[in-house]
Amino acid sequence: MSDTVIEVLGLRKRYGDFTAVDGVSFDVHAGEVFALLGTNGAGKTTTIEILEGYLRPSGGTVRVFGEDPAGHRAPRARIGLVLQESGLFGDLSAAETVAAWSRFTTGARPVAEALELVGLSGQARTRVKRMSGGERRKLDIALATLGSPDLLFLDEPTTGLDPEARHRVRDLVRDLAAGGMTVLLTTHYLEEAQELAGRVAIMDKGRIVTQGTMAEVLGRGSGRVAFELPDDTALEGLPVGERDALTVTGRRCVIVTAEPESVAHAVLGWAHARGVRLSGLDVRQATLEEVFLDIAGAHGEEVRT
Numbered sequence: 001m002s003d004t005v006i007e008v009l010g011l012r013k014r015y016g017d018f019t020a021v022d023g024v025s026f027d028v029h030a031g032e033v034f035a036l037l038g039t040n041g042a043g044k045t046t047t048i049e050i051l052e053g054y055l056r057p058s059g060g061t062v063r064v065f066g067e068d069p070a071g072h073r074a075p076r077a078r079i080g081l082v083l084q085e086s087g088l089f090g091d092l093s094a095a096e097t098v099a100a101w102s103r104f105t106t107g108a109r110p111v112a113e114a115l116e117l118v119g120l121s122g123q124a125r126t127r128v129k130r131m132s133g134g135e136r137r138k139l140d141i142a143l144a145t146l147g148s149p150d151l152l153f154l155d156e157p158t159t160g161l162d163p164e165a166r167h168r169v170r171d172l173v174r175d176l177a178a179g180g181m182t183v184l185l186t187t188h189y190l191e192e193a194q195e196l197a198g199r200v201a202i203m204d205k206g207r208i209v210t211q212g213t214m215a216e217v218l219g220r221g222s223g224r225v226a227f228e229l230p231d232d233t234a235l236e237g238l239p240v241g242e243r244d245a246l247t248v249t250g251r252r253c254v255i256v257t258a259e260p261e262s263v264a265h266a267v268l269g270w271a272h273a274r275g276v277r278l279s280g281l282d283v284r285q286a287t288l289e290e291v292f293l294d295i296a297g298a299h300g301e302e303v304r305t
């Protein structure tokens with residue numbers, strides 16, 4: 001059996017004359033967390049709604065577990081959804097909410113177990129309207145995972161939560177993924193995607209502009225090598241490549257480069273040859289946020305020309 005859970009090939013979606021999704025292709029494999037990221041209006045929700053079977057594509061093919069999600073044979077029981085807006089009833093307690101949902105869920109796990117899985121055992125009797133935003137989000141996830149789906153769609157699961165609640169929801173997603181669940185995640189918190197996802201696609205204006213493993217995508221951004229030179233050392237001969245950018249502020253040098261490791265190696269060799277000791281050495285790859293901002297910046301320039 002193939003381990004491809006989601007296949008998207010040349011997907012297009014038009015709303016009247018407007019093309020919201022313009023030839024998107026990607027695969028999601030069993031057991032991975034795949035992050036679909038992008039600027040506002042890039043086409044993420046449209047893509048996800050097609051995968052969920054709510055919208056029909058204008059072109060291209062989409063398969064979820066080998067089936068057309070818009071078709072009657074869509075394997076709904078294998079899929080859990082956490083939508084951007086949850087539809088919980090304020091007057092029900094957490095346990096009552098899960099119990100009510102269980103009636104519509106094939107193979108639902110017991111209520112106590114479902115609450116425990118998301119760390120809500122202590123809130124079993126708390127009414128939804130008294131629960132915090134983070135607790136409600138966890139309840140959403142408890143409902144989406146009640147029937148132990150193989151695939152979970154998580155559309156902005158931590159939007160609007162405080163940092164601590166975000167961390168708790170992230171830990172929960174990590175645990176679910178570690179248990180073998182396949183997760184398709186959208187989020188505007190790029191550190192969240194960097195932390196959770198093994199592979200990532202970044203969309204802009206209906207197209208995927210970069211995709212790959214997290215390491216591949218991070219490697220396409222610019223990293224940096226920073227250090228401090230002792231007072232009496234000149235910069236002469238510092239190995240800065242043609243495509244690298246050096247900024248010096250006082251004694252602090254920052255080299256922005258696509259290859260931070262090899263630049264750091266060369267800088268250390270340069271310092272060693274001069275008997276110079278560098279302090280405050282900091283070598284790091286681009287963050288996902290920096291890669292994203294590069295893409296958003298390139299998009300802005302394209303619009304101006």
Ligand SMILES: Nc1ncnc2c1ncn2[C@@H]1O[C@H](COP(=O)(O)OP(=O)(O)OP(=O)(O)O)[C@@H](O)[C@H]1O
Pocket residue numbers: 015018020038039040041042043044045046047
């Ligand atoms: N029913 C619709 N009719 C017309 N245009 C639509 C419709 N739904 C979405 N769009 C447009 O399609 C584009 C993509 O929207 P979509 O919601 O997929 O983006 P998104 O990447 O999820 O954005 P965000 O991050 O802001 O949620 C947007 O320009 C949006 O205005």
